Amino acid sequence: MLQITDARTGEPTDAAPARRGLTRVEAHVPRADTTGLRVLLVADVLVRALELNGTPVWTVLTAAEGYAELRERAMALGVRPFEEHRESGSGLGEAQVLHVLAAPGPEDKALEGVHVEVARVHDESTDGPADEESAAVSEGIGQADPSALRLALLARPRRDPVRLGAAALADAEKVLAHWRGAVAAWATRPSSPIPDPVREQLRAAWEDDLDVPAVLDVLRRVATSDTVPDGARFETYAFADRLLGLELTRDIGRGSPPDPGRGSPSDVGGGNPSDLGRGTPS
Numbered sequence: 001m002l003q004i005t006d007a008r009t010g011e012p013t014d015a016a017p018a019r020r021g022l023t024r025v026e027a028h029v030p031r032a033d034t035t036g037l038r039v040l041l042v043a044d045v046l047v048r049a050l051e052l053n054g055t056p057v058w059t060v061l062t063a064a065e066g067y068a069e070l071r072e073r074a075m076a077l078g079v080r081p082f083e084e085h086r087e088s089g090s091g092l093g094e095a096q097v098l099h100v101l102a103a104p105g106p107e108d109k110a111l112e113g114v115h116v117e118v119a120r121v122h123d124e125s126t127d128g129p130a131d132e133e134s135a136a137v138s139e140g141i142g143q144a145d146p147s148a149l150r151l152a153l154l155a156r157p158r159r160d161p162v163r164l165g166a167a168a169l170a171d172a173e174k175v176l177a178h179w180r181g182a183v184a185a186w187a188t189r190p191s192s193p194i195p196d197p198v199r200e201q202l203r204a205a206w207e208d209d210l211d212v213p214a215v216l217d218v219l220r221r222v223a224t225s226d227t228v229p230d231g232a233r234f235e236t237y238a239f240a241d242r243l244l245g246l247e248l249t250r251d252i253g254r255g256s257p258p259d260p261g262r263g264s265p266s267d268v269g270g271g272n273p274s275d276l277g278r279g280t281p282s
């Protein structure tokens with residue numbers, strides 16, 4: 001059962017108290033900036049986690065400004081479409097409402113349901129101070145590889161602020177190159193099921209307050225394990241990508257894959273593993 005921390009109380013709560021009951025995930029994005037993209041991205045991953053547990057989800061986007069631009073950038077990031085907010089109340093009879101928002105303000109306290117807080121993003125390519133609200137997505141961030149930007153935003157705990165610049169994006173691109181190359185190579189090996197302990201570790205990670213960095217840690221351990229065969233590595237990465245949305249299987253069938261070797265993607269985080277997720281596990 002997915003547990004999520006309600007920002008109003010600081011206590012964990014069931015994201016979907018009725019497993020087959022409809023859950024509404026509403027992303028609140030006041031501005032089309034990088035923080036707004038992170039809010040939408042967290043909402044997208046939350047929806048994916050709920051759906052992996054068999055929960056039907058209704059997705060809604062509340063955006064005050066830059067709505068069209070926000071949708072365009074979110075689509076490039078692999079965020080699936082959210083319905084435009086309408087004053088419809090609980091017309092579909094949802095069992096739970098999850099509001100995903102950054103730095104909830106006084107006006108947000110009236111929102112009924114669970115508040116899922118997302119920390120702000122500081123775009124290092126701008127000149128503003130770190131605690132200043134991010135402006136519109138900068139040219140450098142806007143032109144980054146969408147999958148690399150997605151990974152860079154997902155790799156930190158959602159309630160931790162993110163400092164995002166050229167170095168972090170370059171690291172994320174390096175990680176994806178490692179992973180995609182390894183997955184393409186593993187796909188050529190005999191098929192093997194995901195080991196039960198690995199599947200349980202993945203689910204335990206994302207069901208614990210949507211802990212995506214812990215999911216990345218599991219993938220790192222699988223990549224270097226002496227007991228997981230290559231076919232099972234492939235199945236593990238493909239399964240985890242249903243949550244992550246990083247297109248990890250994209251390079252399958254594109255030319256001759258490299259020999260993955262154990263540990264080829266183990267230095268996840270590029271040249272600075274601690275900059276992505278929680279660093280390379282021991």
